[in-house]
Amino acid sequence: MEFEAIPGVGEKTAAALSELDDAERALREGDVATLTRAPGVSEGRAAAVARGAIRRRHDDDGDFLATDRAREVYEDALGLLRERTVTDYAAKRIATFYPTDSASRIAEVREFVERATDRDPDPDVLDALSGVEPLSPPATRRVRDRCLATADAERFAAAEEAFPELSVEVVEDARGLAELARSYSTVVALDEQFAGIDVEGDVRVRPDAMESPDEIVPERVLAFFAENRSRVLAAAAVHEAADLDPPCDLDALRDALDRLDDDGTIVGDAELDRLVTAVDDLDATVSTAESVANDRLREAIRERDVTIEGTDFLSLVEQGARVDSLLDRELEDEYDDAVAAAREHLVDALDLRPEEADFAERAFPDDPAFPVEHEPSVISRLRTELKAGRDRRAARLKRDLAADLSALRDPVEELVREALELDVELAVARFAADFECTLPSFVDIDGADVTGEASPESHGFAIEGGRSPLLDVDFADVDPVDYRVSGATLLSGVNSGGKTSTLDLVALVVVLAQMGLPVPAERVELERFSELHYYAKTQGTLDAGAFESTLRDFRALADGETNRLVLVDELESITEPGASAKIVAGILEALDEQAATAVFVSHLAGEIREAAGFDVAVDGIEALGLEDGELVVNRSPVKDHLARSTPELIVEKLADDDGSGFYDRLLEKF
Template sequence: MEFTAIPGVGEKTAASLARLDDAERALRDGDVAALARAPGLTEGRAAAIARGAIRRRHGDDGDFLATDRSRELYEDVLGLLQARTQTTYAEKRLETLFPSSTESRIEEVRAFAADAMKRDVDDAVLEALSGVSPLTSPPTQRVRERCLATADAERYAEAEAAYPELSVEIVEDARDVAELARSYSTVVVLDESFAGIDVEGDVRVRPDALEHPEDIVPERLLDFFAVNRGRLEASAEVHEAAGMEPTCSLAELRDGLSRVDDDGELVGDEELARLTAAVDDVDAAVSTAESVANDHLRDAIREQDVTIEGTDFLSLVEQGARVDSLLDRELADEYDDALTKAREHVVDSLSLQSGETGPVDRLFPSDPSFPVDHREDVAARLETELGAARDQRAARLKADLATDLGDLRDPVEELVRDALELDVELAVARFATEFDCVMPEFGHAGFAIEGGRSPLLDVPFEEVDPVDYEVSGVTLLSGVNSGGKTSTLDLVGVVVLLAQMGLPVPAERVELGVVEELHYYEKSQGTLDAGAFESTLRDFATLTEGAANRLVLVDELESITEPGASAKIIAGILEELDGQETTAVFVSHLAGGIREAAEFPVAVDGIEAVGLEDGELQVNRSPVKDHLARSTPELIVEKLAGESGNAFYDRLLKKF
């Protein structure tokens, strides 16, 4: 795919996308998380790129939202969907849904939405989803007990690039390899020419090392599972709670996770734990062993029957007098016993096994001396040998575990992706359920809404009065103040937006035709000055030209200037729109004057107030077709005429 062909993608972003393993799939599926892994891309930017790729694939020009109010309404609708997500991923993923006039895109999302609406919304699933987020790559960790070795400069560069975790060393011969083996627990030689090398230490000749990172640096895979433990466990819980078929064995996944801690270190192996503890405790064990030997000799000296009192003898030797010959002559057996006890203490406290005690036998000098001191070089050797045994066992276990987890690496990507996509589906399902939505039907010219309720009103949704409204062509909508004209426009806008996003709509039934653009003009605040008035007229002049098949919603355009001029201007705009394949609803209090000024029979619908009750308007929220609604002042005059008997009110009522 030519990434620069996607709207909004330049050379730099295209280069970042090219570094992804599955960029084309991610663009096709709208996988915001995968796209956000590209260097320099945030999730918001990834969502924008995904939208651009979808538009390009379906030939969508992106011009559907033609006015500021149209875009605001879309953001409001999108916000309602996003508020029903559990994950940031789903919130960003929903941004790839947009209203389109392209049939293929609408049908694509309708198929997705139809499946989503079949989902059962379960609290256990939602709770599990709250712990899911896209998988992340752990930072590179240095592995210091292992190195790579090669005699080839080109191979050296490849190894450094492939394994930033390891040191890579240049060697010329077996002597160099042997030297490395004294410094590292494991040396991996990359050159086949070293096959059959015989040197002391853990030296492996692996010409294929660059192709098998799970063998050479199993820590890389273990760190991945360790850092993503919570995400993986939550995704497994989501699949179980939702009854979804997982992409891998959850038992095997949990078993693998149980064998590595949050730092990527192995757990659960008793032998590795023993060796690790032994390495950590060498210094303490040797120090205590000295005390054991010296305590034994002190007791022996105190009890010894020699020419000088034992206590005096002890005082002398502790002052540094040479007593080697005395010890050798008088306490040789006791000295041997002391060393035996010291060695036994080291073996027992470190839980050493057969084959590991060689350095312990040389840890203390065999020639009698007091106090007894251990040999530093032998203690260091003991610690080195135990450390090498620990590292080699850890490497073997890590390689085994990496082999097991390696088979799960790709499946867990899908496991998490499926859980995240479920959150997107459940957001649509929750929206559809909470707002009593149905899938709309296409084919009707204009729109026909039955039992529609706007989800944007500032009242509980269950208290919103249902609205039936049908329009084909150009129509004026009249009605009393606060009767619901603006909310009716919003309802129409919301229904058309959702329908052309491919999503369910908040109504009992909706039939409509696909429109190319949505032009929604909200009510202006007060009369405009000359410059703003001219700008507004230019907007409407543009509206009357160009593409047909639009939906135009206008709220009280008459507020832009004086009522008399407004009626004429609106009449002129309606005349132009009537000649196009356009559906338009203009809310106006000047319906009578506009109808008189227009050169064609303008349809007028009315939201009728049925009366006043305790000072409150009682309104039929569904517009009545071909009906000019009465104004609020008329209703008040009618109420007074009926109540007071004053002829003034009767005469005034006749003026309406």
């Protein structure tokens, strides 16, 4: 794939993506977790790159959201979905969903939604998801007990890049290998020319080392699983709680992880534990063994009366004899017992095997001496043997476990990826359930069915039982709204009657629908709009410059796509009411000519209708009256109805309560 062909991806990001093993799959599936492994690519950036790749695949220009307010509604929709995610990954992954006029992309997401809404957001599954995170590469750890050796300069450079954990040495012949073998426990020769050379030490000829990195450096795969143990186990728990079919044997996976400590070392092997303990405790155990021997010998001397006749004493002095000779003559048996106790302690405390126990026999001298001291050379050799046995055992166990875990590497990545994607699916499922959503039906402008579902009569949108989750009230308390629009329409109504909320509902429904997601309504039909233009209410009259800029924005609406949705909230506030009515009328005429769908909220609906050069539709959110000073409103706009204003309702209420006729005369003015 040509990464720079993805919208928004430059040379630097393309180079980072090229370092990933499966970048094309990640881009195809919107796998934000994998994309963040690329150097310098943050989660937010990864989501943007994934979105760009999706747009490219569906030939989408990404211009659906044409105004700031339209983009705000989209962000609100994403927020509702993010609130229902558990993992940070899913919260970022949600951003790969976006509104579009691409039929193929909408259909792709709808397939995902149908699968997602079949999921059960069980609390146990959500709880298990809380421990799942994307897999993280561990920091590179230096391995100092082995090295690579080569006589080839190019191979040397390649080995340094492929194995940052190891030292790479240049050698010319067997002598160079032999020298390395004296410094390293294991030497891996990379050149075929060294095959068959007999060198003392652990020297292995592996020309295929580059193709088998986990065999050469098993610590690499062990470190990966040690770093990600909790994530992997949490993903396994998610699969079990959700009754998903895992990509590997979870019992075998847990068994392998049980053999690995958090720092990447092997655990659970009794023989390795014995050797590690023996090496660590050797010096202390030898010191204790000496104490055992000397304590016994002291006790024997205290309890024994030793008599030396004068001639014997003279003889010993003349011979230059030391106390050793006296011990040999008088306490031979006691000395032997003391040394035997020291040797036994050494064997028992270190749990030495028979072949190792021979060192214990030679660790203390047979010739009597006081105090009893160990033979340093013997203990040094014992230490060397124990370390060698420990390292051989650990290396073999590392290779065996690394081989088991290497086979699980790809399945484990899939295991975690599926768990994270499940969180995305459950967020959509929870969104659909919380807001009683349904999948909308799409139609083309000419009424042709594009989704295999029923189509409305022409174009525009039709919402039945729509309820906005963006309102600042409990969703259960939101009044349902029915609203159908085809062509350019004015929406009238009393203040605080719900006109802006209706526009927000329409915008949210269209945004969600064209994201491919379910919408908060009982039933929705709409055409695939090419763009959404939503203009929020302007605060106060604009100055000349801002007024001109606003008119330029609406001038652009007269050109280009013919099936845009335009939502405008009280445009008349940009200038004087008389001029505003004429301007809005002119804009509506242009939109009508290009067969756009438009809803303009206005308190000047009557004036605009009179100024328009066509029969503009006027709908009204009807106030049913005042009750205890509060408006009682039918939230669903009434078709072809100019709604009464709040002042008219107040005057009408006063006229009912007053017989003077004053309020009746005022009422006639409306």
